[in-house]
Amino acid sequence: MANPPQFPRFKPIELEDRDFIQELLWRYQPDTSEWTFTNLFIWRSHYGFQWSMHRDWLLVVSVAEDNPSYALQPVGSSPRLEVVRMLLEWLKQEKGEEDPRMERVDRRMASELEGAADLSIEPTRDQFDYVYRTEDLMNLAGRKYHSKRNHVNRFRRSHSFSYAPLTEEHLKECLALTETWCEWHRCEEDMNLLDEWEAVRQALANFTVLKLQGGAIIMEGRVEAYALGELLNDQTALVHIEEANPEIKELYAIINQQFCEKSWRDVPYVNREQDLGEPGLRKAKESYYPHRLEEKHRIRLATADKTDAPPE
Secondary structure, eight states, X not given: OOSOOXXXXXXXXXXXXXXXXXXHHHHHXXXXXXXXXXXXXXXXXXXXXXXXXXXXXXXXXXXXXXXXXXXXXXXXXXXXHHHHHHHHHHHHHHSOOSSOEEEEEEHHHHHHXXXXXXXXXXXXXXXXXXXXXXXXXXXXXXXXXXXXXXXXXXXXXXXXXXXXXXXXXXXXHHHHHHHXXXXXXXXXXXXXXXXXXXXXXXXXXXXXXXXXXXXXXXXXXXXXXXXXXXXXXXTEEEEEEEEEOTTSTTHHHHHHHHHHHHHSTTSSEEEOOOOTTOHHHHHHHHTTOOSEEXXXXXXXXXXXXXXXXXXX
């Protein structure tokens, strides 16, 4: 990109920004799921993401209507203390935020800021990413995976299916499957589910340009489950989306196992993103026994009134 926006000028995230931003992110080798261009792009409407550059740092802010504005962490080389202060002050002065904050800050950034008396750092458990050993998700070996292994074996005995790498010819069926999922979960009554549906639609509509990898479970000639992902860093794959026909039991277990085996066999770890504090989702993610939780934090000015902390 010849002329990227320079702070304090921000611009909305657009598809044409992909190569420039993704190169910066790959150079950083992030550990948390926010930091692929795909995630920023497909959720750009929901969060009102905009971006800018300050020297060599990538800056991203959320300026969604009817919600407080906040910043994500500056992406780039250390030290970043001064640019963090600059962003928080900008939110306070330019956006009128009485309690300016930085959300989903990774452990690396939080460690840099330790000891800064004018900043507060607090973990946000609902945002922690679940990171698994790929071999565990592929093989489901050992006593702790006994029930998961049973689910997969039961499905194999009772159903005829095939796995196929996702291509453009599958995208229309994937979209139809997601519409079925949305009807099942009554998305029209839940704004968050509608926003999730829009993010999935954006990922499928731009599957090739975003350079995603995907896999599908085919049954009787139809796509009944699919997954989309990409490399987060050179040691970790990131699963963005996983959908399955809700009327066929064990399909989620099958697409999870098959996508890891067929697409990410040579990558040591798989990041399956956060649970957002949803009890059912947390239970499901914990049932696969993560290797670790990738921590995230909220950074605020230490002088801000902490009695009105925003929900995670």
